[in-house]
Amino acid sequence: MNAEIIAIGSELLTPFRQDTNSLFLTAQLNRLGVEVSFKTIVGDRLSDLVRVARTALSRADVVIFMGGLGPTEDDLTRECVAEVLGRPLQRHARIVEDLRARFAARGWKMAENNERQGDVIAGAEILDNKRGSAPGQFLHIDDENGNAIIILLPGPPHELTAMFEENCVERLQRLLPAKYIAIRELKIGMLGESMVDKRAAPIYKAAQGIETTILAGSPGEVQLHLRAQADSMEEAQKRVDALASLLEDEFEDAVFSSKGESLAQIVGYYLGMREATLAVAESCTGGLLAETITSIPGSSRYFLGGAVVYDNSVKITLAGVPPLLIAEHGAVSKQVAAALAEGIRAQCKSTFGIGITGIAGPGGGSQEKPVGLVFHALADGKDTEVVERTFPGDRDRIRHWATQQALDMVRRKLM
Amino acid sequence: MNAEIIAIGSELLTPFRQDTNSLFLTAQLNRLGVEVSFKTIVGDRLSDLVRVARTALSRADVVIFMGGLGPTEDDLTRECVAEVLGRPLQRHARIVEDLRARFAARGWKMAENNERQGDVIAGAEILDNKRGSAPGQFLHIDDENGNAIIILLPGPPHELTAMFEENCVERLQRLLPAKYIAIRELKIGMLGESMVDKRAAPIYKAAQGIETTILAGSPGEVQLHLRAQADSMEEAQKRVDALASLLEDEFEDAVFSSKGESLAQIVGYYLGMREATLAVAESCTGGLLAETITSIPGSSRYFLGGAVVYDNSVKITLAGVPPLLIAEHGAVSKQVAAALAEGIRAQCKSTFGIGITGIAGPGGGSQEKPVGLVFHALADGKDTEVVERTFPGDRDRIRHWATQQALDMVRRKLM
Numbered sequence: 001m002n003a004e005i006i007a008i009g010s011e012l013l014t015p016f017r018q019d020t021n022s023l024f025l026t027a028q029l030n031r032l033g034v035e036v037s038f039k040t041i042v043g044d045r046l047s048d049l050v051r052v053a054r055t056a057l058s059r060a061d062v063v064i065f066m067g068g069l070g071p072t073e074d075d076l077t078r079e080c081v082a083e084v085l086g087r088p089l090q091r092h093a094r095i096v097e098d099l100r101a102r103f104a105a106r107g108w109k110m111a112e113n114n115e116r117q118g119d120v121i122a123g124a125e126i127l128d129n130k131r132g133s134a135p136g137q138f139l140h141i142d143d144e145n146g147n148a149i150i151i152l153l154p155g156p157p158h159e160l161t162a163m164f165e166e167n168c169v170e171r172l173q174r175l176l177p178a179k180y181i182a183i184r185e186l187k188i189g190m191l192g193e194s195m196v197d198k199r200a201a202p203i204y205k206a207a208q209g210i211e212t213t214i215l216a217g218s219p220g221e222v223q224l225h226l227r228a229q230a231d232s233m234e235e236a237q238k239r240v241d242a243l244a245s246l247l248e249d250e251f252e253d254a255v256f257s258s259k260g261e262s263l264a265q266i267v268g269y270y271l272g273m274r275e276a277t278l279a280v281a282e283s284c285t286g287g288l289l290a291e292t293i294t295s296i297p298g299s300s301r302y303f304l305g306g307a308v309v310y311d312n313s314v315k316i317t318l319a320g321v322p323p324l325l326i327a328e329h330g331a332v333s334k335q336v337a338a339a340l341a342e343g344i345r346a347q348c349k350s351t352f353g354i355g356i357t358g359i360a361g362p363g364g365g366s367q368e369k370p371v372g373l374v375f376h377a378l379a380d381g382k383d384t385e386v387v388e389r390t391f392p393g394d395r396d397r398i399r400h401w402a403t404q405q406a407l408d409m410v411r412r413k414l415m
Numbered sequence: 416m417n418a419e420i421i422a423i424g425s426e427l428l429t430p431f432r433q434d435t436n437s438l439f440l441t442a443q444l445n446r447l448g449v450e451v452s453f454k455t456i457v458g459d460r461l462s463d464l465v466r467v468a469r470t471a472l473s474r475a476d477v478v479i480f481m482g483g484l485g486p487t488e489d490d491l492t493r494e495c496v497a498e499v500l501g502r503p504l505q506r507h508a509r510i511v512e513d514l515r516a517r518f519a520a521r522g523w524k525m526a527e528n529n530e531r532q533g534d535v536i537a538g539a540e541i542l543d544n545k546r547g548s549a550p551g552q553f554l555h556i557d558d559e560n561g562n563a564i565i566i567l568l569p570g571p572p573h574e575l576t577a578m579f580e581e582n583c584v585e586r587l588q589r590l591l592p593a594k595y596i597a598i599r600e601l602k603i604g605m606l607g608e609s610m611v612d613k614r615a616a617p618i619y620k621a622a623q624g625i626e627t628t629i630l631a632g633s634p635g636e637v638q639l640h641l642r643a644q645a646d647s648m649e650e651a652q653k654r655v656d657a658l659a660s661l662l663e664d665e666f667e668d669a670v671f672s673s674k675g676e677s678l679a680q681i682v683g684y685y686l687g688m689r690e691a692t693l694a695v696a697e698s699c700t701g702g703l704l705a706e707t708i709t710s711i712p713g714s715s716r717y718f719l720g721g722a723v724v725y726d727n728s729v730k731i732t733l734a735g736v737p738p739l740l741i742a743e744h745g746a747v748s749k750q751v752a753a754a755l756a757e758g759i760r761a762q763c764k765s766t767f768g769i770g771i772t773g774i775a776g777p778g779g780g781s782q783e784k785p786v787g788l789v790f791h792a793l794a795d796g797k798d799t800e801v802v803e804r805t806f807p808g809d810r811d812r813i814r815h816w817a818t819q820q821a822l823d824m825v826r827r828k829l830m
Contacts, residue, residue: 011628012454013441013450013451013452013453013454014441014445014628015438015439015441015442015445016438016628016630016638016640017630018433018435018438020433023430023431023433024430026428026429026430027430030429030430035428036428037428037457037458037460037463038428038455038456038457038463038467039427039428039455039456040453040454040455040456041453041454041455042452042453043452048452048453048474051474052453055470059463059466213429213431215431215432225431279729280723285706286705286706286708286709286710286714286718287702287703287704287705287706287707287708287709287721287723288702288706289702290701290702290705290706290723291700291701291702291703291705291706292702293701293702294701294702294703294723294725295701295810295811295814297776297777297778297810298778299701299725300725300726303725303726304725304726304728304729305722305723305724305725305726305729305730305733306702306722306723306729307720307721307722307723307733308695308702308705308709308720308721308722308723309720310709310714310715310718310719310720311715311718311719311720311763313719313763313764314694314719314720314721314763315720317762317763318720318722318733318762318763347729347732347733348726348728348729348732348733349728361712362712363712363713395710395712396710399710
């Protein structure tokens with residue numbers, strides 16, 4: 001079974017907007033055993049739309065239209081699909097009543113053009129939209145003209161996502177041949193994508209019937225997506241789990257997550273379990289480390305705070321780095337990284353302290369200390385561990401690498 | 416003139432990857448007076464590719480193929496286009512020699528399949544690829560079969576971007592009717608998209624022949640993209656500038672940028688001009704404010720650093736907030752925001768100090784102090800200004816709103 005996903009809207013043909021719904025739909029369809037063969041993006045002109053719909057129906061078993069279901073004259077998806085199928089549109093009184101009630105609840109009178117949202121292609125099932133006004137439509141054709149599944153979904157991502165999950169998955173399961181598909185996602189820290197592929201390829205290529213995708217996440221994170229299909233869910237799960245185990249053996253403790261969690265989530269989980277707290281003093285990452293940690297809801301339970309020590313004077317005032325240490329070794333040094341970690345730990349009275357100092361570029365590098373050089377320190381009150389790395393890439397990538405490295409040191413400490 | 420952009424590669428039909436090259440190409444084509452009517456994404460199967468190419472040539476004047484130009488058996492774009500046009504592929508000795516030299520320079524022997532990259536469709540011009548191995552192709556057809564411009568570009572973004580700018584723009588200009596298109600981009604701070612549209616629509620709708628796009632950037636930033644086409648560049652520029660002036664009059668000092676700069680860049684520019692420095696003490700934004708400021712290269716000239724004061728004890732130690740103030744008014748209060756700004760300014764000896772305290776959620780809200788409530792303070796040593804806002808959205812959006820609000824206070828102070 002193959003699918004085509006069609007995104008409708010002239011704004012998606014400007015340099016400013018992009019269809020992202022299709023990524024969600026692709027993941028959902030793959031899980032049902034349907035591969036996506038084509039994606040098309042088209043504007044609001046009826047003739048273009050009709051042409052695109054005709055082409056899609058000639059080459060895909062499942063065709064999903066996204067967008068163009070609103071009340072304005074630009075919203076032509078209903079008309080287009082009806083025309084291509086040669087079926088009439090029928091206005092459903094129940095939908096129009098519901099719409100009118102929605103407006104009335106806000107004290108508004110409904111403009112007449114909104115009634116168009118009640119137009120349903122003959123033979124289609126109506127998909128309720130709990131998060132917006134435009135209902136979707138689901139059409140299963142199985143007659144002398146052929147066999148096709150056609151779905152009309154609203155464009156706004158939160159409406160589309162909910163409607164697909166609540167109203168389409170089960171309908172598709174009933175119509176599609178039973179497929180049992182299990183997925184797993186491993187995340188590997190602080191190794192490059194090509195290095196991961198080199199070590200993983202011999203393992204996943206030897207595994208029968210499991211599709212493996214290697215994907216570079218943000219710098220310092222490589223993802224391995226595993227997908228297996230079998231005659232029973234148990235068998236499919238057994239297959240991905242077996243491959244996941246082999247990969248975990250190969251990469252050992254470089255695997256930081258086996259269910260899709262981020263490194264900051266894992267670190268937060270470990271800190272919470274140990275009832276430990278963390279404080280950070282960061283220079284070249286400029287707040288990115290603290291921001292990454294605090295992006296996790298509930299992080300206030302284990303993260304006390306920290307200092308962004310950009311200027312040397314602030315390294316001294318807020319993180320208690322001895323001025324002589326900076327004079328002697330330079331701000332970007334093993335010694336200053338350690339002093340930052342120890343200093344911020346003492347200032348904030350946390351279990352652990354992290355210090356980061358480095359050169360994110362583009363300026364400020366030298367032969368001896370090039371752009372990309374970063375020192376990361378972790379202090380626990382007894383020992384202070386320092387890791388020196390030289391990261392590739394631009395300012396943004398170097399800052400992300402350094403943030404992941406620091407978090408990974410905490411993870412390994414707590415593992 | 417209209418165009419279709421075709422992205423080729425089975426990885427673009429997975430849930431993990433997305434074509435982004437088409438946004439760059441759309442901006443470039445629009446500047447040449449060409450609208451994009453269709454975008455198609457297709458995998459590596461030859462029959463699918465041929466079908467897509469045939470459809471595109473039947474409905475667009477300019478067809479751009481991206482990807483599938485490499486040496487592997489999956490790279491079929493050359494074969495596909497040649498087949499659809501009914502033209503032979505000719506292997507160019509010069510390209511093959513260049514490829515062989517590339518390999519030799521690295522001490523490698525070239526595998527034979529690489530020679531396929533020297534296959535050129537009869538009649539096509541070769542587009543050199545300075546950043547990769549696969550050359551592009553440019554074909555202008557103007558015969559009894561019709562009129563079309565066909566471009567084959569490599570998939571990797573840095574190769575595609577350079578090749579289009581260096582080898583395609585001028586070629587297209589020579590073939591396309593002369594168009595003079597001027598663009599402007601205004602950015603407006605701290606207003607919602609619908610409010611901006613409500614006030615801007617009467618103005619831009621009255622302006623003849625200027626296309627206006629309103630776009631929500633990150634929370635706290637709305638962009639107005641203006642594009643005018645005229646018989647001379649002078650006239651086109653005059654038109655967008657005139658509309659930009661009217662919009663600047665309407666939104667006054669809410670317009671923070673008129674050439675696309677970010678708010679952090681503008682604030683950095685003002686601080687640099689005044690030789691002023693900045694320090695921040697942030698609670699609910701958790702490092703995002705510092706991170707946003709330091710994402711700008713050269714920010715160490717005006718940003719001294721700051722504190723991420725997540726725990727109340729850290730508000731006291733690192734930013735010098737009096738403990739009694741927190742006890743009396745609560746950590747999320749006007750008074751604590753002001754104390755954070757004044758305290759961090761004193762600690763870091765900066766010209767300006769910013770303090771932020773609020774509730775980013777999802778937990779921690781109350782009837783009196785709901786999720787989204789944020790206090791922002793700016794201290795200059797004489798006065799301390801405090802702004803209270805309640806922002807909509809989730810944790811991530813609230814943190815971005817608060818960051819923009821704080822930066823906007825500095826901008827207004829320095830304007």
